[in-house]
Each structure stands twice: as structure tokens, then as C-alpha cells.
Amino acid sequence: MPELPEVEVTRQGIAPHVEGHRIDGVTIRNRALRWPVPEDLTQKLTGSLVKTVGRRGKFILIACQGPVHHGTLIIHLGMTGTLRIVNRDAPVRPHDHVDIHLGGARLRFNDPRRFGAILWHSGEDTTPLESNLHLSSLGVEPFSAAFAGEAGGRLLYERTRGRSVSIKQMLLAGQIVVGVGNIYASESLFRARINPKIAAGRVSLARYQTLAEEIRQTLTAAIVKGGSTLRDFVGSDGQRGYFQLEYFVYDRQGHACRICKTPVRALRQGQRSTFYCPKCQRY
Ligand SMILES: [Zn+2]
Numbered sequence: 001m002p003e004l005p006e007v008e009v010t011r012q013g014i015a016p017h018v019e020g021h022r023i024d025g026v027t028i029r030n031r032a033l034r035w036p037v038p039e040d041l042t043q044k045l046t047g048s049l050v051k052t053v054g055r056r057g058k059f060i061l062i063a064c065q066g067p068v069h070h071g072t073l074i075i076h077l078g079m080t081g082t083l084r085i086v087n088r089d090a091p092v093r094p095h096d097h098v099d100i101h102l103g104g105a106r107l108r109f110n111d112p113r114r115f116g117a118i119l120w121h122s123g124e125d126t127t128p129l130e131s132n133l134h135l136s137s138l139g140v141e142p143f144s145a146a147f148a149g150e151a152g153g154r155l156l157y158e159r160t161r162g163r164s165v166s167i168k169q170m171l172l173a174g175q176i177v178v179g180v181g182n183i184y185a186s187e188s189l190f191r192a193r194i195n196p197k198i199a200a201g202r203v204s205l206a207r208y209q210t211l212a213e214e215i216r217q218t219l220t221a222a223i224v225k226g227g228s229t230l231r232d233f234v235g236s237d238g239q240r241g242y243f244q245l246e247y248f249v250y251d252r253q254g255h256a257c258r259i260c261k262t263p264v265r266a267l268r269q270g271q272r273s274t275f276y277c278p279k280c281q282r283y
Contacts, residue, residue: 002077004142004179007058010083015053017085018062018100018107025046025101027094034078034117037098044120045100057138057178061129071281073100074134078115084108106177131256142219147177149245152212153205160200160208167203168196169270171215180215183250184222186275188214190248195281196274207283210215249275 002010007096026042048066055061060083062073075083084106088101093110098118100107109118121132129135138153140146147155158175160167168189171180180188183194189196194207203211248258253266257277264273 001079001181002058002081003181003183003222004058005184005219005226007060007077008055008223009226010077011053011055011060014083014085014107017052017105018102021050021102021105023064023100023102025048027099027106028097030097030114032114033097033111034076034115037117037118038120041118041120044071045073050102056130056135056141057174059135072121072123072129074117074119074121074132075109076117076134078111078113078117080113081109081111081116082234084110137175139174139178142179142215143178147212147216152177152207152216156208156212157203157205160203163201164199166197166269167194167200169276170200170204171263172270172272177212177215179219182272182274183247184215184218186250187248188218190276190281191218193281193283195283196258196269196276198283247275249277251275255262 007052011067023045024047026045028037028041030038031037045064045066048064048069051063053060053062058076060075060077062075064071075081077083080176084107088104088106090106090108095110095112096108096157097111097112097114098109100252117134119134121129142152145151156176160170163170165173168185170176171185171189172182174180186196188211190209192211194203194211252264252275254263256262257264257280260277260279262277262279264275265278266273268274
């Protein structure tokens, strides 16, 4: 499943081919994604100029200005979605559900399992984009000022006082900070030496400062790595795999901890696997 780094690398990969270009058509082959692709999307988008390609959590936000309509295309990759730039003559493959036409190129959305989504937030809507149903409950961005420096640790600390939910599940819920998915929760908790089972409300401010720093570092490393390995957003015809970092604990159950050689353990928390070192992560 794409996590925030893959979504950010996708955003960076497609942006130069999309920003400043005019949309001259839309092909929808299958509307039945996680939520139906809006009936009037072609009408809303055709003739629009793409202003910016942004991101909020794992949603890619494509701001469009048309002669009549303006608004934001909201795209989520779900479990198996990809966005690629292809030539307009590129053969259509299975699961290529939606094409946005940009002159000679197409922004193509492929999604075998169809848990992804393509939605439209109208600029004429009285609700601002950040209050959109899909975006309003998201926590702060890990690279925003609200999570920078000591603000990140303080935010985690203040928002978790009195909470008995485990720190791992608090991170996964994404209500305080977004983008710490299953891989990066295990990895950043290991790097901060925090036990994933501890109640979020029992973690000290100093520990949260360390954790916030490790969250930023693990996500940054993944984005840098992804940016260097996944250049091929243009004309790619193979399925690109999601990038693999050298993990400390994630998916390493039974293998020796890279720091202390103790076997890495796995446990289930809220139906998701957590990986940790029982010696390095005692607190
Ligand atoms: Zn260890």
C-alpha cells in the first residue's frame, strides 16, 4: 500500500508534466472506484488550466482553473493505485480507469483493486477545501511548521494526555500527525526507542520530541530514496514496485536487531502488524 513517501514522490514526479498545462479532455473507463468518479467530472475539468499539484496526507490535490468552473481534483491511490504520465498513443492496459488529457500526454490512473478515489471539490462550494469531508479530520503535515522543531513533540505530548490508546495506534490513526503509516510507525518508534505498546498518554515530552524528530527523518529518508529510485513516471509500462528501505524492524520478525542482535518481535495491534525490538524499546 502506498504510504505518504510514495504519494509525495508521485506528486513530485507528475507535477512538472501537469502544472501549467491545460486539460483538453477526460476519459473515464470505470467509475466504480472506492467512491464513484463524479458524473460531471469531464464537464468540470475540460478547458481548465492546472494551477498546482499539492498533497494533503495521502491525497494528491490538483487545483484547476477553468473558464466556467474552478476547483480541486482530489486523488487517493488506495491500496494499489498509480498515476503515470503516458503518451496519448500509449496502449490502454487493464485497470487503466481514468485518463486526464493534457495535450499530447495523459495523466493515467491505474488501480487493480479499486480502493483508490478520484473526487472533485468545487471552488464554488461554500465549504473550503480543508473542510472537505475527506480532508477535515486529518492531523497536521509532518513537514509543516506545526510539526517542525519542538512544536511536533509538544503537539504529540499535549494531544495525548490522558489517552490509554497505544502509541502505535495513535500514530496510525493520523489524527494528530498524518503520514505515519504502518511501516513508518514501527521504524520511528524503534529509532526513538519507544515500546509500541505503551499508552500514548504515558509518554514524556522529551520522548515525544525524539519521536517527532525520528518521524521527520524516516519520512525524509524514504522520500529521498524514492525520488532517486523512481524517476520513471513518464512512459513507464511496467508496474513500478514501491520502494524498499533498509528497515530496522519492519517485516524483520525473528531476524537479529541491527543494534543489539536480539530477535525482532511482531505483534498485532488493531489488526495491523507491529515490529519492535524488546530490548531496545523497553520504555
Ligand atoms: Zn535491539
